[in-house]
Amino acid sequence: MYQGIIVAGFGGQGVISMGIMLAYAGMVDNKHVTFFPAYGAEMRGGTANCSVIVSTDEVDSPVVGQPDSLLVMNEPSFAKFEPTIRPGGRLFINTSLVSSKSKRKDIQVIDVPANKVAEEIGTLKIANMVMAGALIKHTGAIARDAIIKSLGIVYSRAKPEMLKMNETAIKRGGEF
Amino acid sequence: MAEKTLMKGNEALAEGAVRAGCRFFAGYPITPQNEVPEYMSWRLPQEGGFFIQAESEVAAINMIFGAASTGIRVMTSSSSPGISLKQEGISYCAGADLPIFYANVVRGGPGLGNIAPAQSDYFQSTRGGGHGDYRVFVMAPNSATEMANFPKRCYDVAFKYRVPSMILADGLLGQMMEPVEFDFEPIDPGSIPAPDWALGVATGRNKRVVKSYDLRPGRLEDWNIERQKKFEMIEAEECDWDGEGLEDCELLVSSYGSCSRISKSAVKLARDSGLAVGLLRPITLYPFPKKIFRDMARKVKNILVVEMSLGQYVEDVQLSVEGAVPIHFHGRPGGGIPTAEEIFEIVKKIMRK
Numbered sequence: 302m303y304q305g306i307i308v309a310g311f312g313g314q315g316v317i318s319m320g321i322m323l324a325y326a327g328m329v330d331n332k333h334v335t336f337f338p339a340y341g342a343e344m345r346g347g348t349a350n351c352s353v354i355v356s357t358d359e360v361d362s363p364v365v366g367q368p369d370s371l372l373v374m375n376e377p378s379f380a381k382f383e384p385t386i387r388p389g390g391r392l393f394i395n396t397s398l399v400s401s402k403s404k405r406k407d408i409q410v411i412d413v414p415a416n417k418v419a420e421e422i423g424t425l426k427i428a429n430m431v432m433a434g435a436l437i438k439h440t441g442a443i444a445r446d447a448i449i450k451s452l453g454i455v456y457s458r459a460k461p462e463m464l465k466m467n468e469t470a471i472k473r474g475g476e477f
Numbered sequence: 478m479a480e481k482t483l484m485k486g487n488e489a490l491a492e493g494a495v496r497a498g499c500r501f502f503a504g505y506p507i508t509p510q511n512e513v514p515e516y517m518s519w520r521l522p523q524e525g526g527f528f529i530q531a532e533s534e535v536a537a538i539n540m541i542f543g544a545a546s547t548g549i550r551v552m553t554s555s556s557s558p559g560i561s562l563k564q565e566g567i568s569y570c571a572g573a574d575l576p577i578f579y580a581n582v583v584r585g586g587p588g589l590g591n592i593a594p595a596q597s598d599y600f601q602s603t604r605g606g607g608h609g610d611y612r613v614f615v616m617a618p619n620s621a622t623e624m625a626n627f628p629k630r631c632y633d634v635a636f637k638y639r640v641p642s643m644i645l646a647d648g649l650l651g652q653m654m655e656p657v658e659f660d661f662e663p664i665d666p667g668s669i670p671a672p673d674w675a676l677g678v679a680t681g682r683n684k685r686v687v688k689s690y691d692l693r694p695g696r697l698e699d700w701n702i703e704r705q706k707k708f709e710m711i712e713a714e715e716c717d718w719d720g721e722g723l724e725d726c727e728l729l730v731s732s733y734g735s736c737s738r739i740s741k742s743a744v745k746l747a748r749d750s751g752l753a754v755g756l757l758r759p760i761t762l763y764p765f766p767k768k769i770f771r772d773m774a775r776k777v778k779n780i781l782v783v784e785m786s787l788g789q790y791v792e793d794v795q796l797s798v799e800g801a802v803p804i805h806f807h808g809r810p811g812g813g814i815p816t817a818e819e820i821f822e823i824v825k826k827i828m829r830k
Contacts, residue, residue: 321654325483328656334483336654340509340592362742363653363735366816 302332304359304442305365308432309350309382310374312397315429318373318455320351323433323443325455330447339354348377355442370440372432373399374415393435395428411435413477419470425461427470431466434474445471480672481656486646487512489625490554492521495631498550498666499578500526503540505533505559509648510535510582513554513799519822534559535706545575546687548675550632550666554580556648557598558589558712560606563800567641568607569623572579572689574674574704576635578628578646585812593812594648602645605761609645609702612708614715615762617734621655629661634715636672638707645762646664647733647785649814718769722748726755729777730820731770731794732784733759740783742817747824754824762793770797779827783804783820785813 306323310316317338324336338351350363367387373379373394379401385391388407397416413435419428437443448471449457452464484492490515492504502517514530521528527544531537537553544551553561560581570577583598585591605611614634616627624646631642671677676687691697722744723729724790732740737758748756759766774780780802782791787808795804807823809815 321483324654328481328483334656336483337649338652340648360655361745362739363649363655364739364814364816366818391734429548 302355302442304355304369304440305387306353306355306370306372306436306442307350307375307382307385308353308372308407309348309367309378309409312347312349314349314374315426316349316374317351319429319433320353322430322448322451322455323353323355323436326443326448326451327353329451330443331417332356332443333358335360337363348375350378357463363442370436372436374429374432375399375434378399385401391438391439393432395432409439411439411477413474415474418473422466422469422473424466427467430470431474434471435477437471438475438477445475481574481658483654483655484621484625484657485512485652485711486621486624487582487633487651487820488516489621489626490644490646490651491516491660493625494552494578494628495520495526496526496661496663497632499552499628499632499666500524500666501532501535501541501544501549501551502527502553503529504553504555505711505739507533507559509584509594509651510554510556510580512651513580513582517552530770531736532617532678534562536672537562538570541577541579542566542570542573542575545570545577546573546676547675548672549553550578552578552580552628554582554703554729556584556592557586557595559786560598564601564607567613568605568609568611569689570641571605571607571611572609574639575641575687576639577641578631578635578643579641580646582645583645585810591812592648593808594650594735594814595786595812596647596736596784597789597810598645599762599784599786601718602643603765603793604740611704612640612711614638614640614711614761615645615759615766616643617645617762618650619734619758620735621650621653621657624650625657626660629664634711638711639674640707640711642676645734647735699766712764715721716766716768718765718766719760720748720755720757722753722755725753726776727753727778728742728824729755729773729780730824731782733778733790736783736815737783739815739817740820743824746817746821747828752824754828765793765797767797769795771799771801774798774801777802779803780804781807781820781823781827783807783815785809785815
């Protein structure tokens with residue numbers, strides 16, 4: 302199993318935070334992982350993205366050129382990354398904010414109204430975890446228990462009720 | 478073995494230096510290495526060490542000179558333009574035979590360039606960098622774990638020979654997070670005896686002098702010749718490299734640092750499609766592992782060098798193989814990062830010929 306993942310969206314949508322969470326959870330799940338944030342000029346324009354690799358074998362190149370899974374949190378990220386998805390790969394769209402539709406026939410599209418679901422649970426801040434829930438459900442790259450176990454470690458300063466909401470978000474994301 | 482922790486390369490580098498006994502850090506902020514001073518600013522005081530954010534790179538490297546002259550383990554770090562500023566002080570340290578350790582988390586150049594990963598400071602790092610006849614012991618990690626474990630090796634060599642030592646990384650290695658495993662137990666610097674040249678309270682012993690300046694006729698020439706013997710010993714004793722598929726390859730791909738990870742993926746793609754391709758990666762850039770390159774040049778039909786600069790690393794490969802085999806080159810400058818697929822295409826083209 303090898304999953305090259307790109308997560309992209311606005312700064313503040315928890316894109317980097319989700320990337321670190323996925324990498325940490327992958328490590329807890331005994332996978333080989335790398336995480337690389339776009340830290341350059343592209344980040345300073347208000348958009349953020351990061352690459353995460355989760356693999357059963359050792360990870361050589363930490364660069365994700367053609368993602369197996371792309372998580373798109375906002376409209377500009379769709380235009381930038383949708384064409385790069387590897388044929389046979391998956392596109393997870395936050396349909397609460399992205400209205401573009403993919404015309405590609407060689408990928409699987411998973412619509413996730415992440416903002417809407419997050420607000421139903423109680424806070425917009427966990428839209429990223431709704432997306433993460435959908436990702437792990439469809440790819441099976443990381444066991445859900447490993448992510449839930451990692452929440453309290455990665456977000457060590459979060460209050461228990463916030464961790465609980467993150468957990469709910471991951472579960473709800475798995476319904477899409 | 479110790480438990481793995483997920484760390485940024487820059488943090489792993491800083492923690493590795495602290496565990497290797499570093500107790501003094503002076504630096505000045507610059508992307509993409511800012512996590513190093515940030516980490517040191519809270520971590521060193523925990524160990525009774527000192528962190529200084531200097532007023533400039535020039536101030537920082539001169540603080541390093543001063544602290545190193547007392548015989549303790551010191552560190553500074555920066556990224557390309559900042560390391561250029563530090564070269565005068567590094568040359569002074571080399572001239573005074575001080576065992577310093579520093580890291581360059583390289584960004585795109587020349588000039589202020591950009592903040593993307595690059596390998597374009599290869600010449601500067603491996604040829605000394607500042608003025609005068611000297612070299613620096615240079616290690617090129619390619620993972621967060623090596624970022625964590627190489628500072629100790631740098632200190633070991635720096636103190637054994639009294640030379641400057643450095644880690645040549647880049648923005649990719651600095652910013653990337655990976656599980657980190659330390660291969661050594663933390664060193665208590667209090668348990669290391671002070672070197673017999675270190676400055677301090679001079680009661681009951683002869684005067685000691687740490688300097689790089691001598692106007693007496695012939696004296697500086699003698700100093701340089703003595704120092705050169707150390708570099709000859711380093712070249713004989715301290716080379717390190719890593720390889721894969723070297724036994725049966727027809728095409729040898731060679732890269733260092735982060736680029737070697739990408740080349741390794743390309744080599745795997747090639748081997749999976751039945752091509753006899755191997756990978757040779759120098760771990761020390763100075764001293765350069767010439768012998769293995771010379772040995773491989775007798776076995777392979779072609780060498781492909783891939784680097785994130787426009788023809789710096791390739792020159793050491795050329796010097797090592799001395800024309801024995803054709804060398805192909807692929808370089809990406811100014812913050813460009815090659816992909817494994819891109820390298821694989823070039824591999825296929827060479828193998829078809």
